[in-house]
Amino acid sequence: MSTKILDNTKTIKTLNNIAESGLNVLKNAEYTIDNDSENPDAIAVRSFNMHSMEFGTNLKAIARAGAGVNNIPVDKCTEKGIVVFNTPGANANAVKELVLTTLIASSRNLFDGIAWAKTLEGEGEEVAKLIEAGKKNFVGKEIKGKTLGIIGLGAIGSLVANDALDLDMDVIAYDPFISVDIAWSLSRNVHRAMAIEELFAKSDYITIHVPLTEDTKGIINEKAISFLKPDVHILNFSRNGLVDEKDIAVALENGKVGKYITDFPNEDILKMKNAIAIPHLGASTNEAEENCAIMATYQVKNYLETGNIKNSVNFPNASLPYTGKRRVAVFHRNVPNMVGQLSSAISDYKLNIADMVNRSRGDYAYTMIDIDNKVNGETLPGLEKKIKEIDGIVSVRII
Template sequence: MFKIQTLNKIDPDGLKLFPLDNYEIASEIPNPDAIILRSFKMHDMELPSTLKAVARAGAGVNNIPIEKCTEKGIVVFNTPGANANGVKEAVIAAMLLASRDFIGAANWAKTLIGKGDEVPALVEQGKKNFAGEELKGKTLAVIGLGAIGVLVANAAAALRMNVIGYDPYMSVKHALKLSREVTWVEGIQVLLQQADFVTINIPLTPETKGYINKDKFAMMKDGVKILNFARGGLVDHDDLKGAIESGKVSSYVTDFPDEKCLQMDKVISIPHLGASTKESETNCAIMAAEQTREYLENGNIKNSVNFPAAEMERNGGSRIIIANKNVPNMVSQISSILATKGLNIDNMLNRKRDDIAYNIIDVGTSNVDESVKEELLAVEGIFMVRILN
């Protein structure tokens, strides 16, 4: 029986993928085998010794202590692309809000309450104060061509915008999905010099913190509109304030406002609604549940942020899962121990990621004794062993 702890409300369409005859699910549960969460901050949480996996129903994992989990052999999953369409639609809406002052106009229209029959005439008189621009023919710069960036770029191209993209790490998978109408450039300055709109679709890391700063603003044309539906820390808000005051930035729309944003003029602050759709929440929950179940039952890893991807079909016998430091002579030591235990390796998969090696080993024997686990853990460099009988 596996125990699943939910630290946030998780869509039931995802949780129902765990069969009740083999899983127990609760928000308060002792010694969980896995945790599924959304935005709950785990950094101050004591990680139970039974914990094998943490699954984030979403893309960002800043709320999870990745390094601590890795040290304990806990695999951390996220769900890239599951909420991509919801965020894409939010970015398109943000471009419209930045181009046409719908928010200001709607607020002004409310001031006409009580004017009775005068309202239609007053509307016609006042609308000139809220004239805007169309998206067609404008240039959109897309920074980051992952799951969300590609969808945004393709949607903008369909709206007959001129779309240019930049991503030095773009995968072949995402490149194949990118519309031929999108121009890809190798330099960030070339990208920013042309842009009427800039949308940021990259993860927040120590390297990307404050990515949009005074140096980047200096590359942009006057009156540029910035859209940030990725992470708040990607934009230096002190530099943004100066860029708005100088007229370099005419509008900033963010899904991650802070106190500084809320006090700035020409900033539209949206309370993190990018992926807040029923469809996104369902898709994320389903993907998180599928990945968690596959790892607990079969040791297969897909969409982990700290362990290598590794998937191998079961052969019907027992399966041994081993994680170790990526150093020489580990596979031979593992093989020797299994041989002394009379276990024949039917199939084996070895994958590496940075300093971690991950092994899936199928043996013909069923019900492998727990003493095998103890001997393997005694090997210097091996920090996680699971036996799936």
């Protein structure tokens, strides 16, 4: 547990190159970028593996400039009261563009055709004649009128769906947990599959846009493949592990699956027939890196300065308008009477509550309480100590 009362200067450490536009968010008198700090207030990270890191007692937040947090020990952070942020949607357009690019390119056998054309180097004047003779080996198919199945209608999946409709494809999607915001932005022409098997049976192309969990691991496996049309193309720009590699290798070999396009290649995939290995380029655009960096640093800045949380993977989202009053921000176990105990601790110091919000997420909860009175510096350490003594408290900050 840690609290830094009257915390005027905050230290931010970066573990990867974070776009300058993101760091500019923190370039003022209240922040110091110190990549040698052993005990920063917050860490900004992209792909650096943090699992073996020891965290200082002052660390309050980790911001991942990207969506996946597999490189961050989230459970450890939760136990210590460290908020882990990610940036969902910040790189969505970049990934969407690559999905549609490879969807079309794989249909037209573009990758194989380009690789073959390169082998003609040195043939001189014969190149044009050889091209005309050999192009018949790379005849493809158009995506117009074909059915695209989308598993997962988050920030990326919904963009792919709408743009695929504009390319005159039919779109069927499966997502039992679609958010209200996404539903409003999604075209009414997207057909909703009530069961994933319906999507498997109807799709000419399938693209996956779900996180890797125990429920989604190997979502494309032997059983799923048994429902597929012949020669279906499967695209995975979401996570390694969503497609069972042994099962997809068999399906590629026997032609049940025509192409497997993945942004997560490994040695086994590189050996597979008709597998197209993209070197993890989904979010690799200047624009996406800047968007992620800006979003990540704004989230950290907002949390450090106001306690408000948005896009955390381990804390509940919570927001309370910040009016400049003293704010008590407490991360605690989600147990009965916790809010009552916090209120009692504050009233023991003859302080009035001006506003309050309490949000829970599984076994944990987060409470912010604004104090109506003017609070002198001597009161704060005592109040902090009293709150920490409550059973189930993980961390306390007084802002």
